[in-house]
Amino acid sequence: MEMEKELFEELTALAANKEYRALKEKLSELNKADAAEFLESLPPKQLPVVFRTLHKEFAAELFSYLAQETQEQLITAITDKEASAIIDELYVDDAVDVLEELPANVVKKLLQHTSPETRRLINQFLNYPESSAGSIMTAEFVHLKKEMTVNQAFERIRQVGLDSETVYTCYVTDANRRLEGVITVRRLFLADLDTLIGDIMDDDVIFVHTYDDREEAARIIGRYDFLSLPVVDQENRLVGIITIDDVMDVIQEENTEDFERMAAMLPSQRPYLKTGVWELAKNRILWLLVLMISAMITGSVLGHYQNLIQFMPILVTFIPMLTGTGGNAGSQSATMVIRGMALDEIEGKDMGRVFWKELRVSLLVGTALALVNCIRLMITYPGEPMVYIIVSVSLVLTVALAKTIGGVLPIVAKLCKADPAIMASPLITTIVDAVSLIVYFSISLKILGV
Amino acid sequence: MEMEKELFEELTALAANKEYRALKEKLSELNKADAAEFLESLPPKQLPVVFRTLHKEFAAELFSYLAQETQEQLITAITDKEASAIIDELYVDDAVDVLEELPANVVKKLLQHTSPETRRLINQFLNYPESSAGSIMTAEFVHLKKEMTVNQAFERIRQVGLDSETVYTCYVTDANRRLEGVITVRRLFLADLDTLIGDIMDDDVIFVHTYDDREEAARIIGRYDFLSLPVVDQENRLVGIITIDDVMDVIQEENTEDFERMAAMLPSQRPYLKTGVWELAKNRILWLLVLMISAMITGSVLGHYQNLIQFMPILVTFIPMLTGTGGNAGSQSATMVIRGMALDEIEGKDMGRVFWKELRVSLLVGTALALVNCIRLMITYPGEPMVYIIVSVSLVLTVALAKTIGGVLPIVAKLCKADPAIMASPLITTIVDAVSLIVYFSISLKILGV
Incomplete structure (x- = not known):
């Protein structure tokens, strides 16, 4: 909760007493993120009532801060025309996020009432694959022309600034909408005010294609x-931009997906508390079975x-x-290597270096663990030297195998074009379990001479 | 690799032939991130030679894109005066990042040659704790006064713009440097050009304190x-700002730390391939021992x-x-809850809801797994109904216990002010191992009536 408690309680009291006019005034003074948080706290029946009192533009901006469930709830509670007006006001990327989650017939009805331009854009955006750069771009940005002066550029920014998601980076295009340059407001x-844009723009523009992976776009923006980053279509025409705040969301979503995959789950679409029991079970059972x-x-x-166990x-x-x-030793190594690959710090060609590093680390760690364990065995099982030797040797070998397997398998997965994250703790643990038992019993047989 | 291969090879050839003048020209045309990447590829002896040929400002900007190791290498290879000049040119937050990693006597020598203002700022910044908002803020930003007109504000941005890390959000302060308002360039x-800043600025400024956690700053910027976000000191004077690109780095670092903690490791400071074997071993052994x-x-x-095992x-x-x-079942639940808490989706008060959700999910999943397992047992061990019953009941109970323990323990850790991430797979697995064996053998004893 970002808002002060008293303010929140004051708003709640106004809503409870149905003093909608005063409530509207108070809400309009708030930051949209805070106003959205308050709306989330309203009873489902009151939410559309309060929402309707808000000024249209404020309502639309606030809308994009609401949780997905609340958005769906609102869209179905207000009239199609009202809903379409909101869709019209939203930035295209936000509108698409909302529409993607609604049933197809609702989307169709809503789009009937929006402007033809919005409809065209939304239909185009809805076609980009979910993890593509196209799916997170926005169509509202500032275009400039090479022949404009700096003064004209400022004029243009003033005109279209309010409807653009960012004004701070402007893109220069030719008559065919092909990207020619980029210039920052800075x-x-x-x-000088009469300098030509063509003379000062940066014509070495870095861009992505609509079908590139959104992670690639995030990586470039970070680098x-x-x-913001321009997005071009197959014919190199500028169709949208990706802004840094959307990239922050992408990074968090991709990280969440990695956490889930690394714990042997299928990635979920919604926050934990809003995901149903059936869906959670469905996401988890496949890997548990495997x-x-x-x-x-x-x-x-x-x-x-079994005979050996009976014998001793x-x-x-x-x-x-x-x-x-x-x-545990294996999953430490696997986690570091998977994370290193996600951050582009480790590549396929580093497999040898990783193996060599893990081997040395494992011998250090394994020996230290074996020493501690040996001391403990001498105390608990005095006079059983065979046991000390079997357990210590097995421990060092197990840690060495676990760490080299854990370090190398994620790289192998990547080289096979699979997601390295599946080679995390659960799978590594299962593999290492079998391997370590075979090592343990083989050593026991050899040393005991059975 | 972002650069085209041919360009990279051309640069490499120029360096190999010591054509430093041509190389300098080529490098100056590049994006700093790309130029930095090329410098990283040079032999350690040639690096300072090429670096010295670059224009001072370009060199300083490029410097902040180099890997930490390369920065340290460079600083020690060039003269103190040259190094101090770079430190002077860097944004304070970048300078502090470099200095923090150098030995204290080197830092002292370097600071002797920098300007008094830089020295004062750097000394101040070096004192902020590593994970504080103060440690990632920058001191270069645009101040405005309430009495200025919009036109005067533009003038000021033009004057100080080049030396500010961002110009797009300007901060309004009073005579005592207290934060009064914020206004965007948009x-x-x-x-109108003659409007007073005081009339149009937003005076409900959201800020953090220098000693607040940097994660809190990242959360606010995301929300x-x-x-950018202003940072104030104990007396509410504006001392710096945090920009969104630094926040992106914070998010990735915090995520990496969570991955490491969740795999039972102490967080490491450097990328995997650049971390020494001893340090890796040191980070891993503590938890392995525990x-x-x-x-x-x-x-x-x-x-x-043991008697029961001998018996059957x-x-x-x-x-x-x-x-x-x-x-595996327990670590799935723990991972989802830990991640949910990191993203502020789950709080301490949700413990009951998490428990209830995990209980239902686990009964669904456990029953499904037990069914599959039972069929397999009937095939492998025909005519052993006791075994089917023991194993199936144990499996359902184990999954239920694992998932509820896995879901609840991270919340308990948080309520005890510990990092929930330590309650991830390794610890949960170890706890569940013991619990599931007790369940298994108790059920066996009961059913077999031994």
Whole structure:
């Protein structure tokens, strides 16, 4: 909660007493994000009533700050015409975000009432794949021409500024809407008023295509510290821009997806508390099944060595420690490598370096762990040197295997064009479980000479 | 690699032939991020030579795009005076980032040659804690006064624009440097030239304090879609601003830290490939030790039920499947809740809702898994109804316990003011391992009536 508590309570009291006029005044003075937060707190029945009292432009801007569920709720509660007016006022990218979640027949009805230009744009935008640059771009930006003077450019910014998502970076296009240059308002400030835009614009423009991955757009904006990035179509015509605030949302969404994939879940579309039980279950069961079936292999390894276990039952008690440590060691390495690849710090060609680094780290870590464990064994099981040797050697080998497997498999996944994030803890743990048991029992057999 | 390959090879050839003049020309035409990338590829001996040929301002801007290691290497290779000149040209926040990593005596020497103003600012900035808003703010921004006209404001932006990190949001302060208002250049464009700033500025300014957490600053910028956020000191004097591009770096760093913590590692300061083996080992061993010792508890559970295992050895083969599935189920829930809290979607007061949701999801998922497993058991171990019942009931109970523990523990950690991220897979898995074995053996004893 960003707002002060008293203010929030004052608003709530006004709503409760149905003093809508006073409420409207108060809300209009607020920042849109805060006003949206207050609307979210209203009872579902009152929400459209209060929303309708707001000034049209304020309402539309506030609308894009509401949670998706609230947006859907509102759109269905007000008339189609009112809803269309909001869609018309929204920036195209925000409008598309709302429409994408509504049933097709509702979308069709809503688009009937919007302006032809909005309709055309929205239909075009709705066709871009979900993770494409096109899907997050906006069509409202400042176009300039090479022949304009700086003064004319300022004039143009004044005219269209209010309807553009950003005015601080302007794009220069030719008669065929092909991108020719880019100029920032900061650069305009430093130039004489009668300088030609063509003479001071930067003609080495960095751009993305509509079908490029939105992550690529995010990466470029981050790399060059841009406030916005132009998006061109197949014919290199400028069709939209991506702004830095949308990129921040993309980064968080992509990070959330990675967290989910790395914990063996399918990515979810909505925040946890707003996701239904069935959907949560659906997103989780697939990987749990795959991993459960894989774990049966580990079970059969145990079954295979049943005679050995009967011969020396104490061996069983060290299994959780060995497989657990192996799993944790492996997932440490996998996580670092997956994250490094997501941040473009590690590439396919680094596989050898990663392997060598993990091998050295694992020998250090494994030896330290084995020493601590050995001391503990000497205290708990005095006079059992065979056990000390079996467990210590197994521990060092398990950690070494776990860390090299954990470091290398995500890179292998990437080289096979799969998402490295699936090679995270759960899968690595399952693989390492089986491997470490085989190591453990083989060493036991060898040392015990059974 | 962003640059075209041919261009890169051309630059490399120029460097190899020591044609520094031509190289300088080519580099000056490049974007700083690209030029920095090329410099990174030079042999360490040639790097300072090429760097010295560059124009001072270009060199300083490019400098902030270099990797930290390269920056340190350069600073020590050039003379103190040259280095001080770069420090002088850098934005204070970038300068501080560089200086923080250098030995104290080098910093002292470098600061002797910088301007007194830079020195004062840098010393002040170096004192902010690493994760504070103060540590990521910059001191270069546009101040305005209430009494100025829009025209005077534009004049001022033209004067100081080149040295400010952003000009698009200007801050209005009183004679004591107290923050009075904020105005965007976009708003200035829409006003008449003789309007007073005091009449059109937004006086309801949202700001942070120097000692607030930098994550809080990032959250506010994301929430309100700001391009920059003002930072005030204890006396509410404006001391700096935080820009959105720095916030993007903060978000990625915080996400990386969460990934590392959630995989039971201490956060590392540098990219994976640039971190030494000893440091990697140091960051990983602590948690591995803690978890290894915890896993011994699970081992002693197994030891406790040794007689039961002797009585029915087949029970052992289902252990990996049970503990593995429990661990995975628990880490799915923990991950979603930890991520939800990082994004402020889940708060302490939602504990009950999370518990109830996880309980229902786990019963759905657990039952489905148990069914699949039961069919498999009927095939592999025909005519063993006791085994089917024991394993199925244990599986459902394990998944239910794992998911509720996994969902609730991160919230408990947060309520205890600890980082929820430590309650991720490794710790949850270790806890669930022990719990699921106790459940499994208790059920076995009960059903077998031993």
